[in-house]
Amino acid sequence: MRHILSILVENEPGVLARVAGLFSGRGYNIESLNVAPTLTEGLSMMTITTIGDEAIIEQIVKQLRKLVTTLKVVDLTDVKAVEREMMLLRVDAEGSKRAEVLRIVDIFRCKVVDVSPDELVLEVTGTQDKLTALVSLLQRYGIKEVARTGSVAMRRGMQE
The missing domain is CATH 3.30.70.260 (ACT domain)
Known part of the structure; x- marks a missing residue:
């Protein structure tokens, strides 16, 4: 577990x-x-x-x-807790791929933190499941690099 x-x-x-x-x-x-x-x-x-x-x-x-x-x-x-993880991804985004990657970025509420002619660097925060789903979707476009923070968590308020 x-x-x-x-x-x-x-x-x-x-x-x-x-x-x-x-x-x-x-x-x-x-x-x-x-x-x-x-x-x-x-x-x-x-x-x-x-x-x-x-x-x-x-x-x-x-x-x-x-x-x-x-x-x-x-x-x-x-206990009830809030858990988040942050990830940076360097993704291949040449030509027609760029628009498709940007649509996925929008759906997952990512931030584009760096742009070059052939790739994007994305920042995303969320649960481990959300980050895993994003990686799964972006793999077909070509993920060049990934850096993850690991989980940070905090107990929710109003608990004994």
């Missing part, structure tokens, strides 16, 4: 290595990882997406909570 963990940590050297070590030590892969500072100086928020069974994820969460630099761990899998 896919799990999204939100982890509030002290922004210190080595924290990321210790967190990643908990996963690798149990043989689990981190599917995506984002880390950024919070509004509170000296703190960062990690969002980790992984796939694993409930028992192992529960053990990882318990071990994360024991780390001195970890202040809070929330498994967003079973």
Whole structure:
């Protein structure tokens, strides 16, 4: 099962290595990882997406909570949360392809962030499913490069 963990940590050297070590030590892969500072100086928020069974994820969460630099761990899998991912795509858009690609861009509410005579660079934000669907549609036109952020997530308001 896919799990999204939100982890509030002290922004210190080595924290990321210790967190990643908990996963690798149990043989689990981190599917995506984002880390950024919070509004509170000296703190960062990690969002980790992984796939694993409930028992192992529960053990990882318990071990994360024991780390001195970890202040809070929330498994967003079973709560209502907002999840988004951002992706940049470099797509072949020569001649008649350009109009077709631009129609798809409009449908998926992408932004064109760079234009050249033979290609477009697109920016799109959304769920993992939306980004996967866009990639699937644009493959026939020729995707030259993809860069994805991985998921970021936040618990929805008004929950206990």
